[in-house]
Amino acid sequence: MRRDAAMQRCRAYQIGGAGGTAKHLGKRNCRGGARRSDQRGVVLAIVLLISVMMLATSAIWFETSLAAARAATNVRDYLQAFHAADSALTLCERSVLSASGDAPGTPLPSGEPAQWRLETAFDAAAITPIAQWPGSARAPQCLIEPWRLTNRPNATAYLLTARGFGQSSESQVWLQMAVVTEDGTVERHWRRVAARPF
Numbered sequence: 798m799r800r801d802a803a804m805q806r807c808r809a810y811q812i813g814g815a816g817g818t819a820k821h822l823g824k825r826n827c828r829g830g831a832r833r834s835d836q837r838g839v840v841l842a843i844v845l846l847i848s849v850m851m852l853a854t855s856a857i858w859f860e861t862s863l864a865a866a867r868a869a870t871n872v873r874d875y876l877q878a879f880h881a882a883d884s885a886l887t888l889c890e891r892s893v894l895s896a897s898g899d900a901p902g903t904p905l906p907s908g909e910p911a912q913w914r915l916e917t918a919f920d921a922a923a924i925t926p927i928a929q930w931p932g933s934a935r936a937p938q939c940l941i942e943p944w945r946l947t948n949r950p951n952a953t954a955y956l957l958t959a960r961g962f963g964q965s966s967e968s969q970v971w972l973q974m975a976v977v978t979e980d981g982t983v984e985r986h987w988r989r990v991a992a993r994p995f
Contacts, residue, residue, distance in 0.1 A: 874963035878970040881930040881961025885937035886972050888926035889957045890985075893941055897953065897978045905953070910942035913958035913973075916995040930961065934968075937961040952979035958990075969993055 912918040923938040930937055939959040946952050955976045960969050971990035976983065 874965075874968045875970065877930075877932055878961040878963040878968050879972075881927075881933050881937040882959045882970045882972045883961070884930070885926050885939040885961060886957055886959040886974055889924070889939035889941055889959060890974060890976060892926070893955045893957065893976055894978070894983065905943050905945035907945050907947050910944050910956050912942055913940050913956070914994040919958075919995075932964060933962045934964060934966045935962045946977070949977075949979060952977050954978075 912922065919938075919940055923940045925936045925938055927936055937959060939957060942956045942958070944954050944956060946954050955978075957974045957976060958971065959973075960971045962969055971993060973988050973990055975986040975988075977986075978984075
């Protein structure tokens with residue numbers, strides 16, 4: 798519509814209308830006015846395209862920063878639970894080694910214990926060597942299970958299982974250590990439980 802208005806004005810000047818004194822403008826100036834109105838539409842399209850690109854880039858940066866923040870929170874939560882479980886395991890080991898001179902009153906079962914895999918058994922027999930771990934939802938726990946090695950009758954083995962918590966009860970790390978005492982020597986076999994048993 799702007800182009801039509803510009804062309805009508807040009808025709809009026811060429812004919813001598815609109816005051817009749819502007820014949821010297823000629824066709825070149827009339828075409829320039831029409832081109833300027835076309836360029837205005839092109840510039841608007843370019844500005845809109847640049848705006849959309851900037852918005853898309855901002856949205857991508859925002860999502861990337863959110864993902865990085867979530868990853869950092871998960872790593873911090875995991876490390877907190879890991880250190881809580883590791884500390885509980887160390888304290889349980891000290892407790893076992895200090896009491897290893899006492900002869901057990903009941904006969905020890907043979908075969909590796911599996912009470913740590915049962916939620917009710919773990920909660921009933923687990924000890925809490927630390928009253929509260931800073932920043933954790935719950936205090937770390939440790940379960941001590943003695944057992945007898947069939948091929949070493951003079952040795953006593955203990956399976957120590959510890960679990961630590963992060964900021965929520967759902968973030969847990971489980972660690973285990975098998976401690977074997979025989980004739981005053983101590984063997985330690987450390988392992989990490991890859992998945993929660995319950």
